Amino acid sequence: MNTVKTAMLIAAMTALFMGLGFLVGGPRGMMVAFVVAAITNLLAYWNADKMVLRMHHAVEVDERTAPEYYGIVARLAANAGLPMPRVYVIQQDQPNAFATGRNPENAAVAATTGLLQIMTPEEVAGVMAHELAHVQNRDTLVMTITATLAGAISMLGNFAYLFGGNRGNGGNPLGMIGMLLGVIVAPFAAMIVQMAVSRTREYSADRRGAEICGNPAWLASALAKLAQASGRLVNAEAERNPATAHMFIVNPLSGQRMDSLFSTHPDTQNRIDALLAIGGGGGDGRFMPGMAPTQTIRSDDAAGGPWSRGLDRNKSQSDGQSRGPWG
Known part of the structure; x- marks a missing residue:
């Protein structure tokens, strides 16, 4: 996502704010919505990353408090030619991760304890390379602003109860119909805002992430585990703040596994097949977590990426596929 697309998204969301404000409170509501949208846009640009991290109770770590996790991110960032991002851990059993920040110089990546354990x-x-790909592609600004605006748009439904249908107060020319439209449209508007960040960005980040880490099978294996575990475990913070769902590597919300029109993420198996095709695995059949990378890609790729010597491969093999080094 480039600067032009970001500006277009902000302009479109401002217009949506004003349109819903008109439905709720007439010309006065439209002006109030414009002011709210302007303030929200400014806050989203400068502080949305901090807000999202705080929303999910993310805790910053460093090479002393999480040496292996931090070291992996550091080597990946160097491999991608990116500045070192801030690194966070979220105390959450559901395995997941996301990246945020308005640019690579102010980026942050976060992983849940559930992800680091399994x-x-x-x-x-593989997962963190995917997140760094979002940083490098400058998806994070759009993703973070979208999360903030989606939450703000949802609040307009509440404003409808206060101002809708009151001609004396809000000047709403549509009366009760305007209120009802505001209540009904606001949730769908928030969903559309999430969809405004194209699902194709995930495929792009998968491909670039495979290049950054040097082995597409690593991310493919991680996605297979994420698909299985995320469906069983509920992320309470994400359920309370669904506007941030599109930021995660896989959908953190329950009951949304299908590659449907309103899904914020592509089907995970489709992403796995695309990754295996990059590595020569062809994508025939389903990738299972118990399968080693050498079973799914060419033998010349099986040795790993250009920095794989920095990983404790012997430990990972002895720990097996069920537990990571933080388990």
């Missing part, structure tokens, strides 16, 4: 170092590398 993944091998190679799989953690």
Whole structure:
């Protein structure tokens, strides 16, 4: 996502704010919505990353408090030619991760404790390479602003109860119909905002992430584990703040596994097949977590990426596929 697309998204969301404000409170509501949108846009640009990290109770770590996790991110960032991002851990059993920040110089990556517990170092590398790909592609600004605006748009439904249908107060020319439209449209508007960040960005980040870590099978294996575990475990913070769902590597919300029109993520198996096709695995059949990378890609790729010597491969093999080095 480039600067032009970001500006277009902000302009479109401002217009949506004003349109819903008109439905709720007429010309006065439209002006109030414009002011709210302007303030929200400014806050989203400068502080949305901090807000999202705080929303999910992320804790910053360093090479002293999480040496292996931090070291993996550092080596990946160097491999991608990116500045070192801030690194966070989220105390959450559901395995997941996301990146945020308005630019590579102000980026942050976060992984849940659930992810760090079930993944091998190679799989953690695949996941974090995917997140760094979002940083490098400058998806994070759009993703973070979208999360903030989606939450703000949802709040307009509440404003409808206060201002809708009151001609004396809000000047709403549509009366009760305007209120009802505001209540009904606001949740769908928030969903559309999430969809405004194209699902194709995930495929792009998968491909670039495979290049950064040097082995597409690492991310493919991680995605297979994520698909299985995320469906069984509920992320309470994500359920309370669904506007941030599109930021995660896999959908953190329950009951959304299908590659449907309103899904914020592509089907995970489709992503795995695309990764295996990069590595020569062809994508025939389903990738299972118990399968080693050498079973799914060409033998010349099986040795790992250009920095694989920095990982404790012997430890990952002895720990097996069920527990990572942080388990």
